[in-house]
Amino acid sequence: MDVVALGESMVTFLPSQPGRLADVPAFHRSIGGAESNVACALAAAGHTTRWVSRVGADGFGDHLVEAIGGYGVDVSHVRRDPDRPTGVYFRTAGDRADDAHEVAYYRAGSAASAMSPTSVDLDAVRAGRVLHLSGITAALSEDCLTLMRELTAPHAGRPLISFDVNHRPGLWGEGQDAEVLLDLARGADIVFVGEDEAEEAWGLTGGPTAIREALPEPDVLVVKQGAVGAVAFCRPPAGDRAAGAARAGADGTPQSPGCDNTPRPAATAPALNVDVVATTGAGDAFAAGFLSATLRGLPLKTRLRQGHLTAAATLTTPGDVTEPPARPLADRLAALDDPAWGRLRLGPGWTDADAEAVEEARTP
Template identity: 70%
Template sequence: MSGPAAGTAHAATTTDVVCLGESMVTFLPSQPGRLADVPSFGRGIGGAESNVACALAAAGHRAAWVGRVGADGFGDHLVETIAGYGVDTSAVRRDPDRPTGIYFRTATDRGTGAHEVAYYRAGSAASAMSPANVPYEELFAGRILHLSGITAALSADCLALLRELTAPRPGRPLVSFDVNHRPRLWRDGDAGVLLELARRCDLVFVGEDEAEEAWGIVGAEAIRAALPEPSVVVVKRGSAGATVFASGPRPGPRSSNAGGADSAAGGAEAGEGAAQAAGRDTVTVVPALHVDVVAAVGAGDAFAAGFLSATLRGLPVRDRVRHGHLMAAAVLTVPGDLTEPPARDHADRLVALDDGAWGRLRLGPGWTAADRAHEEVRTP
């Protein structure tokens, strides 16, 4: 069954987070240099929403990824690899007429002018997603539905789909939205639509830099003023950390048992940098960690996964942000977009540190191995 009429919530929720979006096969260079000079590439996977699903599944949550891939070998590789992380891929659809998207990138940090990415996604199977061909019953089966602005940029049909999924309706799960502004995808479109979509969601992740680039909005407070509706707005501020604006309690992700629902905005307790904002918001500021970066790819997706994981556990806002920082640090200290997250008890111990100890943490490659934490986690 497809279409909005299928959006009624399941009586028994069996999934924590459902992620919808395009995943592509990624070709990673064998050595640094221009794409024109790299002699060979290794194969991986890439996709903001599937990255979040994989990270959540690796952290012990029940995660599902919904998308469309071609009826080709690359589609086989994507579905098999994502499922290998423990993600439910049963709702992925195969398109016999359109290919799976692929892209090539250089080894250079994407934040530099030397970074190159060559996308081959126009006309991909995922770009054909629409309100008429996605399985709504699977999308609304979880406690949280996670979306991103990348999907909205793929086609008019994809934008229509996101408008349907973010529309208010009975039984809608908590909707999480990562703005994920990609200028290259919006060269022929209006990125202002991302603001429209974000305002219809419950939990929004947005970077200060992308809000300025996409909307001309500068500063965390101005971003919150432009996004008054979501219960929680997480403003990512790079090396400065993150600022979270959380309103009073609203319905959180549906509980999968009789224990009731968590509150998406609840737990915004007084803590590091926390203060009462004008009106009904609590503002929580959490500094970023010192990280020995190996590759700055996939960190935003990992941060979202860490924050969502802690949200599902009903942790206070400060702890949700800290778990996001830790999950991002795990990815930043490896070459690819995905890695094994820290063990939950290890992450919980770090999250519980006092402000001074948190500020002195420095994480490098290998830190996620709990039995080596004393070697890799330095507190000078």
């Protein structure tokens, strides 16, 4: 496998119209899960991927396995739990950042919360060139946290560990999240974190450089800055991490300009101008685009741009999981010079257009 992703996925109910949850008359069923979103996007981009998790022995579990498998993801190591249900959640329409946005989770005691080092197949989890994890899993239960610590611990021959902080305050008890998430991030090789997340979870207010100073261990640290863009820090990998990077096909990190141990960005990429339909799943799509480019050995700046392009595909559709742009289209756009990149404007349906049409749709 190119990438194995481990984490909880839930059946998502999207509203049929805007408004409060109390007023929405009907919902459309979909799927949602940070890690499986990444696996689906990478599979759609042509990579071999596996999703490892637990779901209930119920119809919602059937739907998740079938839907995620339908993207070409290997779901053969998803275990069914006869005693615990599949998690579900409902959300309102619109932007998650909107004060009126509501999400109702029904995941307590779910099948996925019973994941542990003994309830999942660790050989199957470690069978990829990259293992993608997120901080959400650590918040689900003590067993899940034990599993996360096991997977991020130093281990000879372990896969390249990709970790998305994915800070969700509502899932954590008072004061539990900061130290746990920081420790897990320090054990990973590639870390994705939003600048706002770092402030909320760790009280870091000095921007990307302050985040790097707090997290010097990862070989690659990607700091997402919302509508501003993203920056990446890197350092030459050492020991087992170097072997992991080689297995992942990363031109690594050592050859990229500015790749050293100093707390300064090695690459930056401004965000694209996007006509946003919904923001849910965009962070997962960014991680998928970045990891795809990493597996292909592309330069660090191109990895950031590929992340932005994959995120733009999700931002311009209402669901959590969207087909990424075709590789020739994404590669052509990622190779634009800086002024042309800054003039791009992407709206709904842009992934179905040819490169010339996309380039012509520019911001005035």
